[in-house]
Amino acid sequence: MALVDRSEAWREELRASMKNKERTNIERVHMNELDATIRSRNSEEVNLGLTVEQALLEAKRCLDCANPTCMNGCPVSINIPKFVKNIERGEFLEAAKTLKETSALPAVCGRVCPQELQCESQCIHIKMGKPAVAIGYLERFAADFERESGQISVPEIPHKNGIKVAAVGSGPAGLAFAGDMAQRGYDVTVFEALHQIGGVLKYGIPEFRLPNKIVDVEIECLRQMGVKFLTNCIVGKTITFDELSEEGFKGMFVGSGAGLPNFMNIKGENLIGVMSANEYLTRVNLMDAANPESDTPVYKGKSVAIIGGGNTAMDAVRTARRLGADRAMIVYRRSEEEMPARIEEIKHAKEEGIEFLTLHNPIEYHGNERGRVTHMLLQKMQLGEPDASGRRSPIAIEGATELIEVDMVIVSVGVSPNPLVPQSIQGLEVSRKGTVIVNENSMQTNIPAIFAGGDIVRGGATVILAMGDGRKAAAAMDEYLKESEN
Amino acid sequence: MNKIISKEHFSANVVKLEVEAPMIAKSRRAGHFVLVKVGEKGERIPLTITSSDLEKGTITLVIQKMGVSSTKICNLNEGDYITDLVGPLGKATHIEKFGTVVCAGGGVGLAPLLPIVEALKKAGNRVITVLAARTKDLIILEDQLRKHSDEIVIMTDDGSYGNKGLVTNGVENIINREKVDLCVTIGPAVMMKFVSLLTKKYEVPTLCSLNTIMVDGTGMCGACRVTVGGKTKFVCVDGPEFDAHQVDFDEMLMRLNAYKDEETESMTNLKK
Numbered sequence: 114m115a116l117v118d119r120s121e122a123w124r125e126e127l128r129a130s131m132k133n134k135e136r137t138n139i140e141r142v143h144m145n146e147l148d149a150t151i152r153s154r155n156s157e158e159v160n161l162g163l164t165v166e167q168a169l170l171e172a173k174r175c176l177d178c179a180n181p182t183c184m185n186g187c188p189v190s191i192n193i194p195k196f197v198k199n200i201e202r203g204e205f206l207e208a209a210k211t212l213k214e215t216s217a218l219p220a221v222c223g224r225v226c227p228q229e230l231q232c233e234s235q236c237i238h239i240k241m242g243k244p245a246v247a248i249g250y251l252e253r254f255a256a257d258f259e260r261e262s263g264q265i266s267v268p269e270i271p272h273k274n275g276i277k278v279a280a281v282g283s284g285p286a287g288l289a290f291a292g293d294m295a296q297r298g299y300d301v302t303v304f305e306a307l308h309q310i311g312g313v314l315k316y317g318i319p320e321f322r323l324p325n326k327i328v329d330v331e332i333e334c335l336r337q338m339g340v341k342f343l344t345n346c347i348v349g350k351t352i353t354f355d356e357l358s359e360e361g362f363k364g365m366f367v368g369s370g371a372g373l374p375n376f377m378n379i380k381g382e383n384l385i386g387v388m389s390a391n392e393y394l395t396r397v398n399l400m401d402a403a404n405p406e407s408d409t410p411v412y413k414g415k416s417v418a419i420i421g422g423g424n425t426a427m428d429a430v431r432t433a434r435r436l437g438a439d440r441a442m443i444v445y446r447r448s449e450e451e452m453p454a455r456i457e458e459i460k461h462a463k464e465e466g467i468e469f470l471t472l473h474n475p476i477e478y479h480g481n482e483r484g485r486v487t488h489m490l491l492q493k494m495q496l497g498e499p500d501a502s503g504r505r506s507p508i509a510i511e512g513a514t515e516l517i518e519v520d521m522v523i524v525s526v527g528v529s530p531n532p533l534v535p536q537s538i539q540g541l542e543v544s545r546k547g548t549v550i551v552n553e554n555s556m557q558t559n560i561p562a563i564f565a566g567g568d569i570v571r572g573g574a575t576v577i578l579a580m581g582d583g584r585k586a587a588a589a590m591d592e593y594l595k596e597s598e599n
Numbered sequence: 600m601n602k603i604i605s606k607e608h609f610s611a612n613v614v615k616l617e618v619e620a621p622m623i624a625k626s627r628r629a630g631h632f633v634l635v636k637v638g639e640k641g642e643r644i645p646l647t648i649t650s651s652d653l654e655k656g657t658i659t660l661v662i663q664k665m666g667v668s669s670t671k672i673c674n675l676n677e678g679d680y681i682t683d684l685v686g687p688l689g690k691a692t693h694i695e696k697f698g699t700v701v702c703a704g705g706g707v708g709l710a711p712l713l714p715i716v717e718a719l720k721k722a723g724n725r726v727i728t729v730l731a732a733r734t735k736d737l738i739i740l741e742d743q744l745r746k747h748s749d750e751i752v753i754m755t756d757d758g759s760y761g762n763k764g765l766v767t768n769g770v771e772n773i774i775n776r777e778k779v780d781l782c783v784t785i786g787p788a789v790m791m792k793f794v795s796l797l798t799k800k801y802e803v804p805t806l807c808s809l810n811t812i813m814v815d816g817t818g819m820c821g822a823c824r825v826t827v828g829g830k831t832k833f834v835c836v837d838g839p840e841f842d843a844h845q846v847d848f849d850e851m852l853m854r855l856n857a858y859k860d861e862e863t864e865s866m867t868n869l870k871k
């Protein structure tokens with residue numbers, strides 16, 4: 114990769130101001146958190162963020178490397194040393210601006226990115242056997258500082274070209290696409306099937322991890338840039354792609370997510386009290402069902418099992434705990450090492466008293482005469498040879514089963530792409546798994562005016578990747594539309 | 600926000616609303632439904648689109664008061680707004696010329712039946728509609744259904760109108776009388792279960808439209824799942840219509856009661 118420019122005078126001065134040895138000797142900051150016993154009974158955000166002092170000190174740990182490998186770990190190549198060094202010199206707004214050059218949603222990514230697998234895994238400190246610079250915490254710090262300062266920079270829009278483009282879906286992919294196209298002067302409309310904007314950021318990830326108000330600020334910023342939002346509108350149903358073309362939309366970006374929950378098709382899975390994590394989280398997050406004012410009901414199980422080991426499973430189990438579960442369990446067929454969830458979520462879950470039944474797999478559910486689930490039968494597992502995913506595959510230990518009492522089971526074993534959009538566009542190329550096929554560099558589908566990105570292309574990924582796709586698609590669509598003008 | 604253009608009472612507990620929704624009016628077909636939410640903290644509930652008016656850009660909903668959410672919608676008046684309304688959802692009914700079709704509807708199932716009866720008739724079928732309710736006052740949409748049917752049979756449990764008896768008695772009489780090529784049944788799950796058992800006996804292909812609990816209506820949550828032919832299906836995207844002979848009605852009936860306690864509690868609160 115190209116070396117980043119770090120030649121500005123202030124940066125040279127900063128580098129000279131402290132020896133690398135001194136920098137590496139500073140201990141990694143600890144995130145301030147709400148007390149686990151208190152937080153496991155409310156929905157307040159668990160991570161409280163860093164104080165100014167903590168951020169200033171943590172930023173000093175960064176060596177401002179000539180070859181910042183951390184940037185290789187970032188799916189959208191944020192200029193990490195530049196933003197961190199801006200924090201070190203106290204220019205927090207400048208740091209936020211640097212983030213926004215490449216990331217549409219830094220306050221969100223600072224909270225939900227799996228940094229330990231991305232930027233932080235490539236940090237020079239790791240190579241020296243020390244914990245990485247807390248890049249994620251610093252990202253969140255800069256973005257929060259900007260928001261709380263009330264001085265959010267709404268990017269200036271040079272000139273409006275009046276060309277209409279559409280984003281289908283308002284998750285991170287759609288929002289990032291919309292922001293970039295608005296900045297390029299396009300007339301952008303975001304169509305959203307649900308009654309709220311934000312996709313998984315709203316209906317999936319809970320308040321205690323990503324407060325809605327943070328997402329809303331980003332959306333408001335897009336509004337000020339002239340982006341229009343149309344909720345309760347399902348493209349392909351309420352309005353077809355052909356109709357959008359007829360209405361003058363010259364380009365469309367499909368960011369419709371991977372909405373379909375998978376089930377395991379085992380006995381008893383349709384009993385009352387067994388549901389998908391999507392249903393559970395949608396009830397609680399989108400419909401606010403735990404609030405007595407809300408008309409939407411939700412179970413408040415006392416003994417709750419969540420099947421799966423991803424971020425969704427962690428969110429569901431911690432939600433169940435907050436809604437009063439005495440016993441909240443993660444049931445995962447592999448060992449903790451293979452769990453796909455962010456390390457921080459696993460740590461937080463444990464602190465909140467979540468039980469981890471790893472190397473266990475449900476094989477059937479039992480119910481009572483009213484059809485309500487009462488027990489789950491678990492098969493004990495052991496790890497065998499690595500499978501296609503490189504993880505050691507779980508094998509059943511014959512005869513070793515366990516029956517556990519439960520009054521609620523939440524199935525979180527992955528999602529499949531939402532077939533609604535692919536089905537409604539004639540001729541759109543789709544993979545066997547149902548994901549939309551695109552050119553990886555341009556995110557363009559086989560239909561030139563239609564681009565796609567996020568989970569509908571990747572089949573379940575991360576916020577940052579979805580956002581990166583949206584930005585890539587915006588750049589490529591801009592090119593495409595300019596070319597087709599000429 | 601969708602404005603209510605007109606409101607009519609079909610009975611004490613059944614209301615017809617004409618609602619502004621120009622895009623939906625244009626794209627809907629028989630068998631489609633919408634999800635409706637009233638108020639910021641409202642619940643999303645599914646309602647069939649009974650008819651639409653392209654010129655006015657409106658759709659018509661017929662709603663029966665069941666619990667909190669349906670009552671809130673029924674309590675809205677002309678000029679009020681529905682907070683959120685999305686659709687059209689589900690697969691449209693497969694309409695073709697089958698021959699003689701018996702359409703058996705009960706209770707509020709008559710509302711979703713209307714557009715299907717209309718479309719079947721238009722496609723050249725001989726349509727016999729069996730309309731059933733507990734008592735005379737609960738028979739709705741009789742005139743509209745009559746208009747699109749070749750024959751109409753009315754059944755009431757108490758004999759206060761039409762013939763005394765259950766919907767199944769009405770359907771059985773017709774099957775014994777003439778060759779029936781298809782039966783369509785929409786109503787309470789128990790009713791559909793028994794119609795389905797009957798037509799299975801006579802080997803008459805039967806379609807039912809399932810009214811499960813839903814949340815998003817776009818295939819995202821699985822709250823609406825049912826077992827059809829031994830496989831799990833999502834009513835909102837795979838349905839709402841299915842081959843009735845393949846549907847596990849007992850499981851569906853059980854699942855409809857999933858939130859019974861919570862619903863009873865919130866209804867008590869609403870009445871207070």
Ligand SMILES: Cc1cc2nc3c(=O)[nH]c(=O)nc-3n(C[C@H](O)[C@H](O)[C@H](O)COP(=O)(O)OP(=O)(O)OC[C@H]3O[C@@H](n4cnc5c(N)ncnc54)[C@H](O)[C@@H]3O)c2cc1C
Pocket residue numbers: 225226227281282283284285286287304305306307311312313314317318346347348349368369370371372394424425426428455531533534566567568569573574575576577579
């Ligand atoms: C509970 C949970 C926790 C997660 N935690 C993390 C995490 O900690 N870190 C991380 O990086 N990732 C996490 N993820 C994954 C991440 O959220 C997704 O990868 C990301 O949101 C994908 O973005 P997207 O824009 O592609 O789709 P989505 O966020 O799914 O948004 C798609 C939107 O499109 C709408 N839509 C669908 N079809 C239509 C249509 N036809 N017309 C109009 N609108 C339509 C949908 O209603 C939805 O709002 C989590 C996911 C879940 C479910």
Ligand SMILES: Cc1cc2nc3c(=O)[nH]c(=O)nc-3n(C[C@H](O)[C@H](O)[C@H](O)COP(=O)(O)OP(=O)(O)OC[C@H]3O[C@@H](n4cnc5c(N)ncnc54)[C@H](O)[C@@H]3O)c2cc1C
Pocket residue numbers: 632642644645646647648660661662663664665666667668669670707710711787788809810811812813839855856859862863
């Ligand atoms: C595809 C589809 C189309 C529908 N079309 C219409 C329509 O056109 N008009 C109409 O009035 N209703 C229709 N329904 C049913 C309607 O959605 C429910 O009556 C409504 O959701 C009940 O909500 P509630 O809060 O008022 O009652 P709740 O408080 O949820 O329930 C009150 C009582 O009704 C029972 N109940 C709940 N849901 C149903 C149901 N789906 N069917 C039967 N009993 C139920 C419960 O067991 C409970 O005892 C349709 C349902 C589906 C799935």
Ligand code: FES
Pocket residue numbers: 812813814815816817818819820821822823824833834835836
């Ligand atoms: S209502 Fe959620 S999947 Fe059908």
